[in-house]
Amino acid sequence: MCKLGKVDIEFKSSVPVFDCNVSLGRIHTSRLVVDSAEETILAMDHVGVEKALIHNPYGVNYDPVYGNEKLMKSIEGVNRFIPQFTCNPSTFDIHTFSENVENNNVKALRMEPSKQNFPFVNWIVGDCMDWIVKKELTLFIPVTDLNPVEFHNTMKLYPNSKVVLSDVHYSHVPWAIPLLKALPNLYVEISKFSISDSLIRLLNVVGEGRILYGSKFPYQPMGPQLYSLHRWGISEASLKAICSENLKIILGL
Amino acid sequence: MNIINTLVIDFHSHVGRMGNYNVIDDMDWYVKNLDAAGVDKCFVSYIFDGKASNCNDIVYDFVQKNSKRFGGFAHVTPHYIEEAIPELDRAFNKLGMKALKIYPPFYPKPVNHESWYPIFEWCNANKIPVKSHTQYGPGGYKNDDNGRPILFIDLAQKFPDINWILAHSGNFEEGRIESVQAAIECPNIYLETCSSYGDHGTIEYFVDKLGDDRILYGSDLPLIDARFGVGRIVTAKISEDSKRKILGLNALKVLNLNEAEISI
Numbered sequence: 001m002c003k004l005g006k007v008d009i010e011f012k013s014s015v016p017v018f019d020c021n022v023s024l025g026r027i028h029t030s031r032l033v034v035d036s037a038e039e040t041i042l043a044m045d046h047v048g049v050e051k052a053l054i055h056n057p058y059g060v061n062y063d064p065v066y067g068n069e070k071l072m073k074s075i076e077g078v079n080r081f082i083p084q085f086t087c088n089p090s091t092f093d094i095h096t097f098s099e100n101v102e103n104n105n106v107k108a109l110r111m112e113p114s115k116q117n118f119p120f121v122n123w124i125v126g127d128c129m130d131w132i133v134k135k136e137l138t139l140f141i142p143v144t145d146l147n148p149v150e151f152h153n154t155m156k157l158y159p160n161s162k163v164v165l166s167d168v169h170y171s172h173v174p175w176a177i178p179l180l181k182a183l184p185n186l187y188v189e190i191s192k193f194s195i196s197d198s199l200i201r202l203l204n205v206v207g208e209g210r211i212l213y214g215s216k217f218p219y220q221p222m223g224p225q226l227y228s229l230h231r232w233g234i235s236e237a238s239l240k241a242i243c244s245e246n247l248k249i250i251l252g253l
Numbered sequence: 254m255n256i257i258n259t260l261v262i263d264f265h266s267h268v269g270r271m272g273n274y275n276v277i278d279d280m281d282w283y284v285k286n287l288d289a290a291g292v293d294k295c296f297v298s299y300i301f302d303g304k305a306s307n308c309n310d311i312v313y314d315f316v317q318k319n320s321k322r323f324g325g326f327a328h329v330t331p332h333y334i335e336e337a338i339p340e341l342d343r344a345f346n347k348l349g350m351k352a353l354k355i356y357p358p359f360y361p362k363p364v365n366h367e368s369w370y371p372i373f374e375w376c377n378a379n380k381i382p383v384k385s386h387t388q389y390g391p392g393g394y395k396n397d398d399n400g401r402p403i404l405f406i407d408l409a410q411k412f413p414d415i416n417w418i419l420a421h422s423g424n425f426e427e428g429r430i431e432s433v434q435a436a437i438e439c440p441n442i443y444l445e446t447c448s449s450y451g452d453h454g455t456i457e458y459f460v461d462k463l464g465d466d467r468i469l470y471g472s473d474l475p476l477i478d479a480r481f482g483v484g485r486i487v488t489a490k491i492s493e494d495s496k497r498k499i500l501g502l503n504a505l506k507v508l509n510l511n512e513a514e515i516s517i
Contacts (some may be wrong), residue, residue, distance in 0.1 A: 004288060004293055005260055005261035005291045005293045006257070007261065007483055007496075008254050008257075008487060009255050009257055009487050009496050010254060010255035011254065012254070014254075033452055033453050033458075043453060046488070046490065169449060170476050171274075173275060174273060192449065194477045194478050195274060195276070195476060196282075196475035196476070197282075197286075218452065218454075219453070221451070221453040221454070221485070221488065222453070222488075223484055223485070223488025224482075224484035224485045225481060225484070226484070227480065227481075227483070227484030227488050228478060228480035231290065232289070
């Protein structure tokens with residue numbers, strides 16, 4: 001029998017990997033397959049993920065302050081976990097939050113405007129965005145949580161910000177790709193971007209420097225997108241950039 | 254790294270232009286994608302034209318361009334039940350289709366409603382596998398419940414000579430649980446793996462609960478790249494034997510093919 005079916009059944013990444021989209025901690029609406037640091041590390045080791053940018057789901061769903069506290073406790077002593085704080089610019093005290101960010105050496109923030117029940121408009125997020133730019137922090141926002149018109153109008157005011165659009169799915173292609181073209185300071189996280197020719201599409205639009213590997217673990221496994229990235233025929237330098245270097249650069253690590 | 258040669262059959266792909274997603278219908282492009290993922294053979298369908306014969310003509314024309322790498326799944330709809338039986342006869346006896354693809358959310362009644370029966374009676378009499386879109390759980394779309402996995406227990410018992418393939422295996426967690434329950438109760442129900450919503454551990458869950466003989470690899474190409482779909486299987490914590498079965502060996506049995514017919 002003649003066949004092409006060559007597959008790697010014991011895959012591990014050939015380059016260092018820094019996963020930029022990992023959630024750690026329970027949610028109240030379902031039982032998670034993985035909800036502990038130990039099990040997360042096992043999953044990372046299985047496919048060769050070295051580090052992970054971690055957020056706590058409670059911070060998004062109910063309360064950033066308590067969620068961020070839970071986050072810091074859950075990753076204590078694990079140097080492979082890098083904290084990502086959730087912030088809600090519509091309700092937080094920016095001075096207290098700023099102190100917390102600095103005290104914990106946090107470089108990445110997360111907003112999920114729809115879940116947190118605010119629009120991403122300048123009269124709500126403006127002060128926070130000014131502070132984010134000043135402190136050179138990186139902001140992550142899932143594509144499912146924003147209105148593209150509001151987002152574009154606000155982002156145009158902050159050309160020096162570093163913002164990552166996460167969870168982009170094929171259903172978002174008609175507007176997410178033009179959005180990435182329109183905003184040169186917008187990066188893209190690819191955990192859900194598995195449409196055919198996904199990487200080529202992004203390389204053509206934003207170039208390798210604005211593409212970040214993420215898994216959306218534990219709501220998705222870490223392996224499939226990583227496996228896929230190793231099969232595009234891109235150079236090792238490009239693979240390294242997407243899998244870890246780009247994230248290190250924008251976080252200033 | 255452990256590169257192996259094993260038969261890989263994609264049980265869930267589409268053809269036809271989808272310009273809204275900037276997807277074109279180009280044979281060379283498909284072949285490159287399959288080659289990169291290591292897929293030997295890809296079964297395609299088209300379900301978006303209201304006239305089923307147009308869908309099947311599109312699939313037939315595509316497959317004819319490269320029948321070594323592609324096979325066709327037919328489509329019919331109970332909206333035009335008077336056209337369905339003649340079209341089934343044409344699709345399987347003239348166009349050489351290998352299974353039927355149905356999409357219950359397109360129809361306003363549950364998939365086990367008797368208005369579907371003439372289609373399933375024909376498939377049962379002719380031992381034609383039926384692959385159905387399944388999705389159940391929060392975040393779904395209109396009419397998803399018409400194809401929820403649990404409904405297939407009734408169908409699998411009423412039409413025992415059909416091998417029923419639950420595409421996406423219910424997609425969401427609630428749907429996956431129902432899919433496994435249905436497959437445990439009915440030996441003629443199979444689970445197919447493509448999904449935009451597969452939590453960590455999904456493939457392992459299927460194998461743990463059901464065993465590895467009735468799980469089929471699918472990609473949803475071109476909406477989901479074949480590399481990503483294969484990656485879901487090969488990076489799962491299951492045995493090499495299970496990976497080989499899911500990637501292709503199980504599909505041979507469901508479609509009643511032998512490896513020589515798949516050779517490329």
